Amino acid sequence: xxxxxxxxxxxxxxxxxxxxxxxxxxxxxxxxxxxxxxxxxxxxxxxxxxxxxxxxxxxxxxxxxxxxxxxxxxxxxxxxxxxxxxxxxxxxxxxxxxxxxxxxxxxxxxxxxxxxxxxxxxxxxxxxxxxxxxxxxxxxxxxxxxxxxxxxxxxxxxxxxxxxxxxxxxxxxxxxxxxxxxxxxxxxxxxxxxxxxxxxxxxxxxxxxxxxxxxxxxxxxxxxxxxxxxxxxxxxxxxxx
Amino acid sequence: xxxxxxxxxxxxxxxxxxxxxxxxxxxxxxxxxxxxxxxxxxxxxxxxxxxxxxxxxxxxxxxxxxxxxxxxxxxxxxxxxxxxxxxxxxxxxxxxxxxxxxxxxxxxxxxxxxxxxxxxxxxxxxxxxxxxxxxxxxxxxxxxxxxxxxxxxxxxxxxxxxxxxxxxxxxxxxxxxxxxxxxxxxxxxxxxxxxxxxxxxxxxxxxxxxxxxxxxxxxxxxxxxxxx
Numbered sequence: 192x193x194x195x196x197x198x199x200x201x202x203x204x205x206x207x208x209x210x211x212x213x214x215x216x217x218x219x220x221x222x223x224x225x226x227x228x229x230x231x232x233x234x235x236x237x238x239x240x241x242x243x244x245x246x247x248x249x250x251x252x253x254x255x256x257x258x259x260x261x262x263x264x265x266x267x268x269x270x271x272x273x274x275x276x277x278x279x280x281x282x283x284x285x286x287x288x289x290x291x292x293x294x295x296x297x298x299x300x301x302x303x304x305x306x307x308x309x310x311x312x313x314x315x316x317x318x319x320x321x322x323x324x325x326x327x328x329x330x331x332x333x334x335x336x337x338x339x340x341x342x343x344x345x346x347x348x349x350x351x352x353x354x355x356x357x358x359x360x361x362x363x364x365x366x367x368x369x370x371x372x373x374x375x376x377x378x379x380x381x382x383x384x385x386x387x388x389x390x391x392x393x394x395x396x397x398x399x400x401x402x403x404x405x406x407x408x409x410x411x412x413x414x415x416x417x418x419x420x421x422x423x424x425x426x427x428x429x430x431x432x
Numbered sequence: 433x434x435x436x437x438x439x440x441x442x443x444x445x446x447x448x449x450x451x452x453x454x455x456x457x458x459x460x461x462x463x464x465x466x467x468x469x470x471x472x473x474x475x476x477x478x479x480x481x482x483x484x485x486x487x488x489x490x491x492x493x494x495x496x497x498x499x500x501x502x503x504x505x506x507x508x509x510x511x512x513x514x515x516x517x518x519x520x521x522x523x524x525x526x527x528x529x530x531x532x533x534x535x536x537x538x539x540x541x542x543x544x545x546x547x548x549x550x551x552x553x554x555x556x557x558x559x560x561x562x563x564x565x566x567x568x569x570x571x572x573x574x575x576x577x578x579x580x581x582x583x584x585x586x587x588x589x590x591x592x593x594x595x596x597x598x599x600x601x602x603x604x605x606x607x608x609x610x611x612x613x614x615x616x617x618x619x620x621x622x623x624x625x626x627x628x629x630x631x632x633x634x635x636x637x638x639x640x641x642x643x644x645x646x647x648x649x650x651x652x653x654x655x656x657x658x659x660x
């Protein structure tokens with residue numbers, strides 16, 4: 192993917208999210224302390240928040256000075272932190288909610304269901320799912336809508352470490368087998384290390400660092416943090432899983 | 433008109449009143465719950481006014497509006513559609529008095545639907561209308577039906593506004609409430625109490641149904657909370 196953000200500005204209560212950058216990556220991780228504007232960035236790209244500036248994906252303008260595409264027309268798969276499954280629909284109907292706009296639904300569906308191991312869940316009610324199952328269904332639902340980019344907002348945040356490891360494996364398969372690019376908000380250094388080929392670091396709405404995770408992150412897996420950060424110098428930084 | 437006829441006429445008018453106020457009530461409730469717009473608080477207050485104003489005052493205003501020389505009444509009369517002192521006036525009075533109860537329930541129901549779910553539906557390709565129809569409406573349904581039942585119960589018992597704008601014309605505009613009043617005035621206690629019993633039974637069923645739906649919604653909401 193090539194995601195261009197040009198003078199993107201979203202007013203927030205304490206500060207404005209304001210950044211310009213171009214991302215060329217399969218998976219770009221967005222990091223930074225809580226309240227830095229990470230979720231706002233995803234919402235702005237998805238068209239769920241009013242913003243100014245320009246957003247382009249692979250050359251197609253989502254918004255610029257002249258026009259603004261509706262969220263439905265952007266073909267993005269947005270997975271919020273809590274999954275946001277539709278509680279009145281069963282798993283199958285959740286999965287296929289956005290499938291109408293996807294091309295070649297049948298083969299995509301079979302592949303997505305296989306990759307995320309969703310087959311045993313299809314006829315279950317949403318409130319009968321565990322946390323990890325919910326996240327897999329939310330990922331599957333986004334993928335079945337035929338997205339050009341997945342916007343993932345800390346999809347593993349509420350899961351315990353073994354489950355997190357397992358879903359991370361699913362995300363790797365999405366990246367490698369389905370070839371869907373991702374913009375991935377995370378606090379988890381292992382996510383960055385395993386999945387991302389670019390990392391962005393936001394602080395108070397500003398882009399403070401961007402580049403190769405290998406170069407920006409300390410190599411010691413026990414103390415994963417950005418190079419240049421003194422240990423303990425900030426309360427909320429990347430933490431190991 | 434027999435007691436059964438009065439009850440039937442009242443039920444029919446109340447059902448029509450709910451049908452008449454439903455589309456506008458849904459729209460206003462949704463706009464109050466989900467949108468910021470200039471004049472919102474004025475509309476909010478205006479819609480709630482019939483709840484706190486004396487019903488006869490509402491009736492008098494309706495009469496000024498819909499009477500033969502009223503702003504709306506005169507043109508409608510010229511079109512051959514008289515309102516005041518017809519069954520239509522009964523329906524209008526019931527609709528106006530029932531609207532605030534419905535809007536309040538519906539607003540709470542819409543506010544209870546997590547906005548995030550509608551947003552996700554939009555990113556999945558749903559038009560605003562499809563997101564509303566397939567996500568918002570089903571998730572708000574219990575609160576909406578509860579509001580409809582409350583509005584229906586309110587319409588069934590309407591008296592003050594009805595008697596001003598529709599009168600109490602036997603066989604034409606007499607409703608359950610106005611018939612009870614007439615029987616009582618004439619000293620026909622037995623007839624009055626038969627209608628009171630019918631009114632109590634209908635109101636009880638509607639309010640009980642509404643409360644049952646609200647309890648079911650709360651239970652459903654607490655189960656669905658983690659998935660929302």
